[in-house]
Amino acid sequence: MSALTDLLAEWMPHQRWFGGKGREWASVAEDGFFLDEASPVLSVHRVRIGYADGAEETYLVPLSWRSEADEEVAHAYVGSVGDNHAYDAMRDRDATVPWLTHLVAASTVGPMHFHPAGVAYIPEGLPGDVISGEQSNTSLIYGETAILKLFRRLEPGLNPDVEVHEALRGTDNPHIAPLLGHVEIDGDPGTEPATVAFLQSFVPNASDGWRLATSSVRDLYAEADLHADEVGGDFAGEAERLGEATAAVHRDLAAVLPTAEVGADWYAELATQLTARLDAAVGIVPELAEHADGLRALYADVAGLTEPTTAQRVHGDLHLGQVLRTTTGWIVLDFEGEPARSLAARRELDTPLRDVAGMLRSFDYAARHLLVEQPGETQLAYRAQEWAERNRAAFCEGYAGASGTDPATSPLLQALEADKAVYECVYEARNRPHWLMIPLTSLARLAAS
Numbered sequence: 001m002s003a004l005t006d007l008l009a010e011w012m013p014h015q016r017w018f019g020g021k022g023r024e025w026a027s028v029a030e031d032g033f034f035l036d037e038a039s040p041v042l043s044v045h046r047v048r049i050g051y052a053d054g055a056e057e058t059y060l061v062p063l064s065w066r067s068e069a070d071e072e073v074a075h076a077y078v079g080s081v082g083d084n085h086a087y088d089a090m091r092d093r094d095a096t097v098p099w100l101t102h103l104v105a106a107s108t109v110g111p112m113h114f115h116p117a118g119v120a121y122i123p124e125g126l127p128g129d130v131i132s133g134e135q136s137n138t139s140l141i142y143g144e145t146a147i148l149k150l151f152r153r154l155e156p157g158l159n160p161d162v163e164v165h166e167a168l169r170g171t172d173n174p175h176i177a178p179l180l181g182h183v184e185i186d187g188d189p190g191t192e193p194a195t196v197a198f199l200q201s202f203v204p205n206a207s208d209g210w211r212l213a214t215s216s217v218r219d220l221y222a223e224a225d226l227h228a229d230e231v232g233g234d235f236a237g238e239a240e241r242l243g244e245a246t247a248a249v250h251r252d253l254a255a256v257l258p259t260a261e262v263g264a265d266w267y268a269e270l271a272t273q274l275t276a277r278l279d280a281a282v283g284i285v286p287e288l289a290e291h292a293d294g295l296r297a298l299y300a301d302v303a304g305l306t307e308p309t310t311a312q313r314v315h316g317d318l319h320l321g322q323v324l325r326t327t328t329g330w331i332v333l334d335f336e337g338e339p340a341r342s343l344a345a346r347r348e349l350d351t352p353l354r355d356v357a358g359m360l361r362s363f364d365y366a367a368r369h370l371l372v373e374q375p376g377e378t379q380l381a382y383r384a385q386e387w388a389e390r391n392r393a394a395f396c397e398g399y400a401g402a403s404g405t406d407p408a409t410s411p412l413l414q415a416l417e418a419d420k421a422v423y424e425c426v427y428e429a430r431n432r433p434h435w436l437m438i439p440l441t442s443l444a445r446l447a448a449s
């Protein structure tokens with residue numbers, strides 16, 4: 001192994017975006033090229049990790065290089081190779097400029113191709129600041145004008161976030177932030193290029209739905225003897241508008257991307273998938289086992305459905321953290337789907353009820369997350385239930401009003417909510433074990449009904 005490969009193998013497992021934490025590595029290989037040779041030099045590396053269980057993952061790591069150690073970027077220091085000092089290029093402001101320069105120039109650099117959308121201004125020359133809530137991706141904000149999301153784990157094929165935003169471009173949908181460009185990198189011969197980055201208009205002066213909803217819940221808890229509709233921070237009007245916005249996005253997705261009329265076979269396949277996800281989740285979260293029979297019965301009902309319906313492209317991981325409230329309305333972000341699913345699965349046609357179920361789960365989350373610290377508070381638990389029901393109903397009303405179909409009456413909805421809660425149990429067990437009780441409590445209710 002080269003000194004650089006050693007350095008990356010040491011550094012990567014400590015990064016928030018690295019998804020292979022705790023897995024045993026069997027091999028690691030790195031290949032890189034220069035994206036910018038000015039100062040600081042910017043290089044991009046593909047790091048391919050083979051795990052002991054035979055699986056492989058490839059990560060993208062941009063590094064900036066200096067011949068003298070620089071105190072100003074000490075926070076981004078990765079390590080040294082010979083006389084050169086390597087820094088995390090996403091946290092080194094000077095090294096963030098070339099991404100936009102190359103997009104404006106529609107460059108090809110080695111295996112990397114820059115595709116400007118050609119519709120709006122790209123703030124060339126500005127440095128980008130990394131956003132604090134980094135998760136599986138790393139995003140840079142350029143002067144409150146544009147946001148660049150770097151996809152860390154490379155997979156062959158167009159990322160659904162780019163695909164969906166590109167398709168929605170012609171619709172004038174007011175609930176999405178326009179795509180400004182994207183970046184791809186060639187893969188192994190015979191494979192499609194992988195999407196590396198996605199540049200989107202930054203939505204200024206906005207607050208995300210999770211922050212707004214949870215501050216409404218906090219208001220309610222402060223007045224525990226009042227009902228949700230009597231408290232100043234009531235969220236139901238916003239929830240209703242969010243339902244309308246979701247329906248408008250679904251309508252446009254169906255208009256510009258493929259759809260399919262589906263029936264009995266599709267429901268049977270769906271039930272198989274729901275059951276398979278439950279079985280896998282029980283192996284990871286043993287607490288799920290006591291609800292498994294009830295959930296299997298719920299999924300068996302899905303297998304018996306025959307009513308024809310339309311499958312289409314959906315958001316795939318819609319929740320309150322993925323929507324922004326601007327001064328004029330709601331914007332829906334991040335059409336990437338659930339990060340744990342394969343790219344192919346995330347691009348499949350699905351029922352729009354998947355997103356409705358995701359958002360209904362999110363109202364439950366917002367209502368209950370404060371109870372994690374106060375499990376014995378029955379009065380607050382009662383208020384939380386009221387808040388969740390009120391906002392879930394308002395969301396469905398808004399959706400029904402805008403689409404002409406009331407999601408609350410669908411026989412599929414409960415099973416899809418349960419499936420999302422099963423996914424959330426795995427997500428929480430891996431990332432925030434102290435929040436596991438939120439989806440588990442909901443599953444107890446869903447499995448018993």
Ligand SMILES: Nc1ncnc2c1ncn2[C@@H]1O[C@H](COP(=O)(O)OP(=O)(O)O)[C@@H](O)[C@H]1O
Pocket residue numbers: 131133134135136137138139147149177200201202203204206208321322324333334336
């Ligand atoms: N176009 C945008 N305008 C303003 N803020 C944005 C925009 N896109 C993302 N954000 C902010 O960045 C956060 C993370 O973005 P997101 O696309 O959800 O990334 P991730 O896939 O890492 O969850 C969002 O919750 C939002 O606050």
Ligand SMILES: O=P(O)(O)O[C@H]1O[C@H](CO)[C@@H](O[C@H]2O[C@H](CO)[C@@H](O)[C@H](O)[C@H]2O)[C@H](O)[C@H]1O
Pocket residue numbers: 135136210317319320321322334337338339358361362363365366424427
């Ligand atoms: O935003 P991501 O695409 O990374 O989504 C993942 O992380 C989410 C948490 O940040 C997780 O969402 C769950 O927690 C939210 C509150 O933090 C809640 O609003 C959601 O309803 C709940 O599912 C999401 O499931 C996961 O894919």
